[in-house]
Amino acid sequence: MDITHKGQIALGAMYFGTRQGRDQSFAILDRFAELGGRWLDTANNYSFWEDQTGFGGASERMLGQWFGANPGIREQMWVSTKLGAAPLVAGTWPESMEGLSPAAIEAALAGSLERLGTDHMELLWAHVEDRTVPLNDQVAALGATVADGRVKQLGASNHAVWRLERARATASAQGAEPYSAMQLRHTYLQPIPFADLPDGGHVVATPDALDYARTEDLGFWAYNTLLAGAYARPDRPLPAPYVHSDTELRLAALDRVATSLGATRNQVVLAWLMGGTPAVTPIVGVSSVAQLDEVMASRDLHLDPEALSVLDSVS
Template identity: 85%
Template sequence: MNTTHKGQIALGAMYFGTRQDRDESFAILDRFVELGGRWLDTADNYSFWESETGRGGASERMLGEWFAANPGIREQVWVSTKLGAEPLVAGKWPESMEGLSPAAIEAALGGSLDRLGTDHVELLWAHVEDRTVPLEDQVAAMGATVADGRVRQLGASNHALWRLERARATASATGVEPYSAIQLRHTYLQPIPFAELPDGGHVVATPDALDYARTEDLAFWAYNTLLAGSYARPDRPLQAPYLHADTERRLAALDRVATSTGATRNQVVLAWLMGGSPAVTPIVGVSSVAQLEEVMAARELTLDADALAVLNSVS
């Protein structure tokens, strides 16, 4: 599969069916397609922490309802979903995560397809690492989902780089579909190296990871790209690992470019990500159609050499 990633914004559907009800979710999805959006990003464990049941599935189920209510719309979008991090016992996470055994992968993908009401997804991610299962078994099981037509492309999310490389080498040696996409936490602001993030399981992109994706021609996806609203909203303060002098310099540079281009901070960040090397597919969740329209307008923002020099000269 060679689905286009470059220049795309993936709509994060994390809170569809929990924080956002059917009407809100459908309105955002409808407008996303009207604006030319293609990628929808979800996971089998979204959003268990918001659900009364303590289990995920609400997001995929909401997307499935939207597909059913709009015949033909499934062919207009690409679906990205993830498996491996769903709690099998409510209230016991991460110790009860489903993991990446062949049986877990088979059960999770089957559940996702049922909730989505589709026979395939364009991109399937191993959501987190599972070091309790031999990597060879994981690679074989993930590859089998492509061989049987239920998945078009595979990705590794929140994986150490050496594990990703070993998995790709194993896939090559055994003749199965390799991971061809990588997903990490990445945005314009950078946390203090080695600082512990309050978000469990998040793996921050490093220069090595960006170089690896660029060199190996992997699709690079980024989450938490707008820092949960911290670029735009004073009531959403930055997390402690981002409170340092480099952040102050970067925000000043961001404001200079936003002023010179007439764009918002969010739009500049997204344009910087999409226009970088490697080009990043940012996953962005929104809570309203107005927020969606702001985000999608970032696709039309071209950062010239002067703007990039301002943004990239900060150290």
Template identity: 55%
Template sequence: MLRRRVGGPSGPLVSALCLGALPFGTTVDQKTSFAILDRFVEAGGDLVDTADNYAFWAPGGTGDESERTIGRWLADRRRYDDVVISTKVGARPTVPGTGLETAEGLSAPVIRKAAEDSLRRLGTDRIDVYWTHIEDRSVPLEETLGALDGLVGDGKVAVLGCSNHATWRTERARATSRAHGWTGYTCVQQRYSYLQPRLDIGLPEGGHVHATAELLDYVRAEPDLTLMAYSSLLSGAYTRPDKSLPAAYDHPGTGQRLTALREVAAELGATVNQVVLAWLLGGDPPVIPIVGVSSVEQLDEALGAVALELPVELRARLDHAARG
């Protein structure tokens, strides 16, 4: 499988496709989750993304389920050295049955405890990529970043990233870490796909932040910064008739983008989902897509995108439709 560095030239070398584990243990049962993880590793994948709150909103969910499922798979398959684990802190509700309004936040005590809890659920002694899941402007950046640096110094975390942060906050955090000699963010994770939403309408899920042109330009200019994209396939809305596009994507530009996607997919003998992923993988800047699946068959379709070559003229056609 195609490989990419995460977090600059000194970061780990990982698969160019990341497996999103959000539904594992809730809407995707353990047997199926194990089968998906087995197939992903068999195909050369090794980057697995989760969080300490997946999926608290599912019926009966607490937020422990995804990490615990991955931990059981790691123990059962003895795959501790074969995968790179990416997990997050900050967005776990502190009151059962609520959402981001009671999120745990990014204070130093929360970060230290959450990291220990994640390590316990995962059954590992180190988190390879640790993300601040949301912003917490009620806590000084120095407190959050100092706590994260402490985890790196203790050997409990390797690479740091921020998710759902405004670009200016990401830059300010990186500058603050540099000024203190701390380990800084070298990964950014935002919502991003080929179709683009109208940001004035708002995204369907609370707390989601979409990658902007400013962020893409920032990542291009920072050689140590890696961009990962969640919701890269819009939860199946590209191809599934039972999944409608969110209201934010209902604008004139969407139609011409979808037409271009379908034409390019037909010419390549590929699926629309594979073309979307190939467009992200080969973009400027290149993106590591996070793909959430609920079956091995869905995973196999996504894996087919890694070897899909987008000729220059077809990529230009997609880009032109995106600008139109």
């Protein structure tokens, strides 16, 4: 089984338990399972900025409650969660991030497994870099979670490509499990290079990162794929780094393809990501079953050579 399941949509559970209550979260999860979805993506720090306690964990707890309410469903789903970026002191993020020390990794993983109500997870991510901890120690601690069966595979989120390569080389030298997936911010529209994003900690995919994933045959996961609704909703303006002339050309190309295929902008973007090289696993968060149905329909959208030429010829 290809645990990274390249080119498959992952349901983002970021706001389950905070913005989205039990009934709304369960309805989305039920429909996702009904439509054959497999990957559920969360993190131990989701969503501390929405929770009155100032701490994360609500998303994982909601998924755990859904597993508990649906006997047998856990065996049908693959869980992806992240550690390293949770605040240890409410209201002091990022200063109090837990980091990636061996002790922090062990404590975070134990907490995630308890909240999820499971004894293992399919994919564990180092959510952010931690350059205060020797890479040897990080690699050994993460590798140990695979060796003891609590984790199936490891991924690096928001890491520089050179750090990811160094970590993989370190794992090889140690005989430890290496990172086999990488996760970065990526979509059809591209921000101005080197522009500061309004979202702290986000790392944008570069051609170099995509080439590395393709060459090394790594799973490539992308977040913020639909730009928080900006493709579809006029009331959701694009972040400033995405407002430039290339965006106008890309949106025109996107509309041309969407019209010709009878699809939505969102569906074309997701089909383009999943059908690319490397094949991307887009993480998509939704707030309703109707939005989920639109998103999942992109799996059946075929972009022929003409459509791809229109989309890829924009420069």
